[in-house]
Amino acid sequence: MSVLDQATFRPRAAARGALARRLRTVGADVLPPLALLLAVLAAWELAIRLMNVSSFVLPAPSAIAVSLVENHRMLLQAARVTSVEIATGFVLSAVVGVAVALAIVRFERFGRALYPLVVLFQTVPKVALAPIFILWFGYDLAPKVVLIVVIAFFPVAIDMMHGLQSVEPGFIALMRSVGAGRGEILRRVQIPYSLPHLMAGLKVAVTLSVIGAIVGEFAGASAGLGYVIQLSSTQLDTALVFAALVAVSVLGLAFYYALEFAERLLVPWSSKFDPLHRG
């Protein structure tokens, strides 16, 4: 491009330039991991074919793709069941986590009693509770939701709590000095302040919710992706196991990115989105 070209302002060219730049950044984010993934899949495919691995030990990516297509109706049906479990469990985890955090921060005495118990409960291997929940709540939605909540509320509670406590003490002193009460400080300052922290906790919780749903289905279910994985592994249909795993990953990603999107809407002021990372 000559000096003259650069000196003349051409809006369309400028817009084209901006679009090209944007595409280049997206490309820089997306292309390398995509290329690596394709390389891994190609190596996997090649290894299976060269070494003649039996398909019920490890199916080739192409076999998994075929299984995905052949079973897509059944997998979609299973994914619907699991999605309902994840969504219900996640929402309840968020509610319980936020409630625990607010209770601990707002009612100090109660919080001092509750917090150690919450941490203690966290040391219980909750996956081991799955059979008990089946015993108590049956084979349907309820035991999975309860399992998800006991697994996933903790990061929400901890992150929200830290968020509520992250307000500069000077600012709280300032509000107290003009006569603001604890409820007012909590509502107008601490809760908005905690939202970026809450979002971080929710993102951990949503991935734990996926795990909780699958484990819950392993322990006893008649539908869902976890049920499909278990059933097809007993039938040595390993390709279908992997196809269901792909479906689980896609579900997990969808839930995660829905939250990322919500984060941009809810807390656009979060320092996370500040390109210069200024406080």
Place this chain on the structure above:
Amino acid sequence: MLSIAPAPSVAEPEPPPSAAAPAHIAGRGISVDFAHDGVVQRVLSGIDIDVARGSFVSLIGPSGCGKSTLLKVMAGLLAPSEGTMTVGGLPPGEAAKRHMIGLVFQEATLLPWKTALENAAFLLTVGGRATPKDVALDKANEMLRLVKLEGAARKLPSQLSGGMRQRVAIARALALDPEVLLMDEPFGALDAITREEMSRGLLEIWERTGKTIVLVTHSIDEAVFLSRDVHVMATGPARIIETLPIDLPPHRDEETFNLPAFGEAEAHLRRLLIQGHAGEHR
């Protein structure tokens, strides 16, 4: 544009008999003890201080001399272990609730999701004396003009420089229309040039509003340039060792730094601070 220091909303009680003149801020025998793991440490020891209405005074001293603690007592953020403090004849906590006290800290402590304007208005909308939002925003707008930040009213704190954020904090304190402005190293986190600019701005605000200002600083220059009286504090035990009236013309600008009296006051304060510092290591 701005009302000159309003008369207190309540009748002032009789001044304490020990006070020579009715001081705006009066402390008598202020002591503060902090307990650390059962060990009680005296952070302030028997301090008497009077700040006249409409004056500008500084508290200066080495770190750990209790100057910030004394300011907290004036602000009602901390109750003294012994002694009494009054602001406009009231206990400081009560005065603060009546918006008689404006506070500025070293950190601007702005709410990151609110604009400069909303931040400046915020304290007016909380507590028992909360005003309607539009009234608060009008007031905040006026104060942003006073701190020369009207152009940045719609910006978020993350889009402002350190000096601009601190000006929002000052506007937020002034929006309460307080009689007293208490500032704890308000320019401590700023670079030297911004610091000087902010000092001149603060002086201008003081001249225009007639507020009583108490400034905690560890900068000798800043104390001499801004104050009418400098209270020098020392450690071990924390106390005021001297109150130095600054003998400079009332209006101050860049030329003030070149006056012989400026240099003399500065040298005198430096000597005192070195002595106070030595006292720490006795």
